[in-house]
Amino acid sequence: MERRNTDIWFTEYQTKHLRLGLSIKSVLANIQTPYQHLLVVDTDQYGRLMALDGAIQLTESDEFTYHEMLAHVALTSHPAPRRILIVGGGDGGTAREAVKHETVEEVVLVDIDQEVINASKQFFPSLSSGLEDPKVNVLVMDALEYIRGKSGKFDVVIVDSTDPVDFAEGLFREPFYRDVFRALNEGGSLVAQTESPFSDPDILTGAVSEMEKVFPIVKVFWGAMPTYPTGMWTYTIGSKVHEPGEPRGQIPPETRYYSEEIHRAAFVLPPFLEEILQGRDR
Numbered sequence: 001m002e003r004r005n006t007d008i009w010f011t012e013y014q015t016k017h018l019r020l021g022l023s024i025k026s027v028l029a030n031i032q033t034p035y036q037h038l039l040v041v042d043t044d045q046y047g048r049l050m051a052l053d054g055a056i057q058l059t060e061s062d063e064f065t066y067h068e069m070l071a072h073v074a075l076t077s078h079p080a081p082r083r084i085l086i087v088g089g090g091d092g093g094t095a096r097e098a099v100k101h102e103t104v105e106e107v108v109l110v111d112i113d114q115e116v117i118n119a120s121k122q123f124f125p126s127l128s129s130g131l132e133d134p135k136v137n138v139l140v141m142d143a144l145e146y147i148r149g150k151s152g153k154f155d156v157v158i159v160d161s162t163d164p165v166d167f168a169e170g171l172f173r174e175p176f177y178r179d180v181f182r183a184l185n186e187g188g189s190l191v192a193q194t195e196s197p198f199s200d201p202d203i204l205t206g207a208v209s210e211m212e213k214v215f216p217i218v219k220v221f222w223g224a225m226p227t228y229p230t231g232m233w234t235y236t237i238g239s240k241v242h243e244p245g246e247p248r249g250q251i252p253p254e255t256r257y258y259s260e261e262i263h264r265a266a267f268v269l270p271p272f273l274e275e276i277l278q279g280r281d282r
Contacts, residue, residue: 003047003051003067004040007023008023008024009021009022009023009024009037010022010041010049011049012044012051012054012055012056013054014055014199014229014230014278015199015229017078017211018105018199018229018230019204020056020227020229021045022041022043022045022046022049023043023044023045023046024042024043024044024049025041025042025043026041026042026046027039027040027041028040028041028042028123029110029117029119029122029123032235033113033114033115033116033238034113034115035112035113036050036052036053036113036232037052037053037054038050038051038107038113038115038119039051039052039054040123040189043059045061045085045205045228046060046061046177046226046228046239047059047060047061048123048124049058049227050091050116050119050120050123050124051071051160051224052116053162055162055163056061056103056227056228057091057162058091058093058124058127059086059149059227060124060126062225062227062243063092063093063127063223063228064255064257065223065226065227065256065257066093066193066223066225066228066233066254067093067094067096067160067209068096068097068197068255068257068258069126069221069233069235069257069258069266070094070097070158070160070191070193070224070235070257070260071094071098071158071190071260072095072097072191072263073235073237073244073256073258073263073266074156074158074189074191074237074251075098075101075104075156075249075252075261076215076247076249076250076251076252076260076263077145077151077189077237077239077243077244077245077246077247077248077249078103078155078156078187078188078189078242078248078249078258079154079187079242079243079248079249080102080103080249081101081103081105081154081155081249082103082104082105082106082155083104083105083106083108083109083153083154083155084106084107084109084154084155084156085107085108085109085110085147085154085156085157085158085183086097086108086109086158086160087106087110087143087155087157087158087159087160087171088110088111088159088160088161088162088163088171089109089111089158089160090113090116090117090120090125090138090247091107091116091120091124091127091128092109092117092121092129092130092131093116093127093130093160094109094119094125094129094130094132094158095107095109095131095133095162096127096129096130096133097130097135097252098130098158099130099133099135099136100252100253100254100255101129101221101249101252102250103249103250105135106135106137107133107135107136107137107141108154109131109136109137109139110139110141110142110146111138111140111143112140112141112142112143112181113140113248114140115203116176117131117138117140126220126265143171144170144171144176146185147176147179147180147183148181150179150183151182151183152182152184152185152186153183153184153185154182154183154184154185154188155185155187155188155189156184156188156190156191157180157182157184157188157189157190157191158191158192159171159191159192159193160193160269161188161192161193163189163195164204166213166260171192172194172206172207172210173210174210174214177190177210177211177213177214177238178214180214181215181238181240186238186240186241187239188235188239189237189238189239189240189242189243189244190211190215190227190237190238190239190273191235191236191237191238192235192236193205193212193232193233193234193235194207194208194220194234194236195229195234196228196229196230196232196233196234196265197222197228197232197234197276199229199261200229201208201276204220204234204236204274204276204277205277205279207236208236208277211236211238214238215238215240216238216239216240216258217238217240217241217242217244217257218236218237218238218239218240219236219237219239219244219245219267220234220235220236220237220267220273220277221233221234221236221237221244221266221267222234222235222247222260222266222269222273223257224257234273234274244267245263245264246263246264247263247264
């Protein structure tokens with residue numbers, strides 16, 4: 001009798017024409033939170049994986065490339081960041097990177113979904129260690145509500161959000177950026193993940209255009225992210241004063257992707273990406 005194939009796979013439909021499939025060993029969590037579907041599986045290729053509404057948020061093997069770039073480019077382009085706001089990031093990876101900076105005195109992390117925080121603490125201790133740091137204050141609430149009315153409170157705001165759908169859509173719009181601008185002090189800056197230029201160029205250009213309505217300095221940088229759509233990921237930084245392409249603060253220790261050289265190189269955009277940005281509606 002022929003043996004049947006018993007492989008079990010997780011498949012992310014990254015676009016209607018693009019899929020990423022990973023064979024899995026086991027399902028560790030499969031729940032519907034008040035906001036989204038949360039899945040944690042153990043994969044053969046990348047270790048443990050968390051997906052929200054079917055979209056990969058992190059894997060144990062490659063999360064460092066995303067979290068290091070999202071945190072360190074903004075934090076080292078500021079001469080002495082002390083108070084940091086993380087919007088989203090309930091897994092703790094961005095907080096883990098932020099507290100590596102000696103000047104950082106307080107990190108406020110605002111995530112709307114307690115279940116994401118719980119799952120990270122249970123299944124991803126290498127990330128959730130960031131949530132346990134004494135400098136980190138975790139608030140479970142809507143970041144759009146939290147940021148309103150804040151004035152001159154933060155040096156850097158890091159938007160570690162899901163894709164811009166449903167409750168996260170407002171995090172890519174001008175009103176939110178204006179609230180962030182007010183919440184930043186005179187030398188402050190905002191950094192956000194802005195998706196892939198191959199699969200979602202409209203999200204990237206839309207975020208850049210919305211940010212340019214608010215911030216005098218807006219720059220795009222990029223890095224590798226293997227399990228996100230197409231493997232090339234962009235980030236956009238809006239700054240009140242400091243040019244973000246040059247490191248000013250101390251380079252954090254124990255990084256695996258980010259370095260002083262990578263910081264500068266990340267702002268060198270391939271010509272096709274420059275064309276995408278130049279072709280957007282202004």
